Amino acid sequence: MKNIILTATILLLPAIAFAGGHSGLGGHGTGITVDSKVFEGKTGTIVQNSTKDVWIWDNPPEGFDAATNASCTQTISFATGQEAPMGGTVTCTVVDETGDVHINTGTFGADGVLLTLVGGTGKWAAYTGSQWKGVTRHSLQGGGSVYDFTPAN
Helix, strand or coil, rough: CCHHHHHHHHHHHHCCEEEEECCCCEEEEEEEEEEEEEEEECEEEEEEEHHHHEEEEEECCCCCCCCCEEEEEEEEECCCEEEEECEEEEEEEEEECCCEEEEEEEEEEEEEEEEEEEEECCCHHHCCCEEEEEEEEEEEECCEEEEEEECCC
């Protein structure tokens, strides 16, 4: 079970990245797992991780913060006896330093996480529907990760 939780955390932490999507607004982030729950069924297991992240934007537009904090929840499913995830989702919420908010949701696959900004206010409102691709750069023992995110649309 410990291997499943570690595998899930490593695979999903890039999802803590973003949605969004103007061509120059990418960056990198760091996520630390602060809580993990396991729900076991007869034919599978669900792992739910909560993370605290810092997102650092490359070349943010004027009026955007250079970095933001995010809170993310990842939910991952595994078939009994398998360490590779069957699928998963992530939701990240942000209230930035100027008080604007945005919510990102995403799904993950073997090549990373595709996230979509599903709702934003203020400067983030124009980014609703934008997407990013998140990919893990480095996994840390204990459930942390460093990842990159690039615009996908």
